[in-house]
Amino acid sequence: MSESKQTSISERFSNCIDLPIIHDVDLKTSSKGVNSHLINSNKRALKIYIGTGPEDPDRCFETSPGFIKTFLDNSIFVFNQGGLGNSVIQSFASSTNAKLVGVESYFKEFSGYNPVFWGSIRGSHAIRMYRELSSLDYIHLDHAYFTRGHNKNNYRISITNTHASDIKLVPNDRFSLHKIKLSKWRSAGEHILVCPPSKTALANSNQKTWLESTILEIKKYSDRKIIIKNKNSLADIDYFKDAWAVVTDISNVAIDSYVRGIPVVATSQSVYSSIGSVGLSNIECPRIGDRELLFNWLAYNQFSLDEIRTGEATKILTHIYG
Numbered sequence: 216m217s218e219s220k221q222t223s224i225s226e227r228f229s230n231c232i233d234l235p236i237i238h239d240v241d242l243k244t245s246s247k248g249v250n251s252h253l254i255n256s257n258k259r260a261l262k263i264y265i266g267t268g269p270e271d272p273d274r275c276f277e278t279s280p281g282f283i284k285t286f287l288d289n290s291i292f293v294f295n296q297g298g299l300g301n302s303v304i305q306s307f308a309s310s311t312n313a314k315l316v317g318v319e320s321y322f323k324e325f326s327g328y329n330p331v332f333w334g335s336i337r338g339s340h341a342i343r344m345y346r347e348l349s350s351l352d353y354i355h356l357d358h359a360y361f362t363r364g365h366n367k368n369n370y371r372i373s374i375t376n377t378h379a380s381d382i383k384l385v386p387n388d389r390f391s392l393h394k395i396k397l398s399k400w401r402s403a404g405e406h407i408l409v410c411p412p413s414k415t416a417l418a419n420s421n422q423k424t425w426l427e428s429t430i431l432e433i434k435k436y437s438d439r440k441i442i443i444k445n446k447n448s449l450a451d452i453d454y455f456k457d458a459w460a461v462v463t464d465i466s467n468v469a470i471d472s473y474v475r476g477i478p479v480v481a482t483s484q485s486v487y488s489s490i491g492s493v494g495l496s497n498i499e500c501p502r503i504g505d506r507e508l509l510f511n512w513l514a515y516n517q518f519s520l521d522e523i524r525t526g527e528a529t530k531i532l533t534h535i536y537g
Contacts, residue, residue: 282537283529286352287311291328293321293342299365300333303356303523307331307372310526318342329353335377336415343377360470360513361393368520371513372528374536378465379486379516382509383535390507390514398476400503404459406440407433407498408477410468413446422464429462429482432495444468460501463487470513473506486513 292308292315294301308315308331316325318338322345330346331354332339346353352375359369373379411426430441444454455461461472462480469479469487478501481488490504515535518528 283533286329286354287313287331287529289329290331290354291316291321291325293318293330293332293339295333295339296337298334298337300356303370303520304331304333306520306524307356307528309524310529331356333357346375358467359517360467361390361395361510361517363467369517370520370523371517372523372532373516374532379513382486382489382512384508385511385515385535387507387511387514390511393514395474395510397474397506400476400478401459404439404477405457406442406459407437408454408458408461408472409433409441409443410461410463410466411443411445412464412466425464425482429495433462433498436496437498460498462495462498470510473509478503 290311290313292304292311292313294304294315294317296318305315313331314325318341321328321330321342326345329352330342332342333356335343335357343353343355354375355373355377356370357373357377358364359367359371362369371379409426409429411429412422426443433441439459442454442458448454455472455475455477458472458477460478460480461468462482463469463472464482465485465487469481469491472479473490479487479491480495480498480501481491481493482495484493486509490502490506490509492498492501515531518531522528522531
């Protein structure tokens with residue numbers, strides 16, 4: 216199982232008879248309105264939708280026309296208890312007439328308003344859990360999918376989720392701005408790269424033994440070497456070199472892997488796993504899907520700080536979500 220000889224993509228997956236292989240597709244030949252995949256992400260249906268772009272009247276995301284405006288008209292922008300994300304929240308709030316409050320004030324006085332908040336720490340996780348347990352919507356901001364980092368001034372905006380959900384065919388204009396070159400799908404590899412969730416994510420979930428259980432599960436299906444990479448791993452080491460596949464939960468490391476042409480096997484269903492595999496039994500035959508479809512969509516769900524401040528981000532979100 217651990218041979219690293221060069222093979223073609225079709226040869227690599229020739230033994231995976233129980234799992235359909237989704238190769239990169241030519242969207243020009245895709246028929247309108249085809250739901251090519253359907254999984255769940257939190258409480259919502261996650262669909263890959265081949266449509267005609269944001270102007271298509273058919274929406275996969277479970278929102279109604281006017282959703283964004285209605286949400287923001289009754290919104291409250293929440294500062295968490297410190298951190299650089301608060302400046303992004305302030306910029307977003309400046310494009311609306313909404314009030315800015317702290318986490319404590321939100322729960323004491325403003326819990327009836329629709330919250331817009333940053334990240335998953337310093338009180339933000341409590342807001343998210345409250346809204347989800349109450350089946351209520353929220354808007355979540357965090358680091359971007361591409362060209363990310365506070366010094367790059369790009370941020371993602373997600374609707375009632377911590378990441379984008381439904382995937383819809385949109386133009387590549389926003390993704391092309393990042394000038395990211397996609398490597399060909401890798402046809403060989405020595406090791407499996409395991410990227411566990413952050414300590415914060417583990418603390419906020421029921422996955423405190425994620426790393427241990429994931430490694431044990433991988434060993435049931437593969438004898439390849441396992442390398443672990445977390446957020447504190449040495450930056451000068453190329454952990455992706457010679458990787459056969461990357462295993463993660465819900466993380467931007469999936470994007471870094473797809474860019475390099477490395478298949479991703481996820482332990483949870485999400486927008487990232489929509490073009491990869493879910494479940495470690497697929498580690499020796501991971502699925503590969505249409506990266507450009509995914510990346511184009513993600514680029515329409517992240518924005519520059521200027522776009523957030525001027526209201527352009529809100530216009531785009533309104534266009535694609537209603």
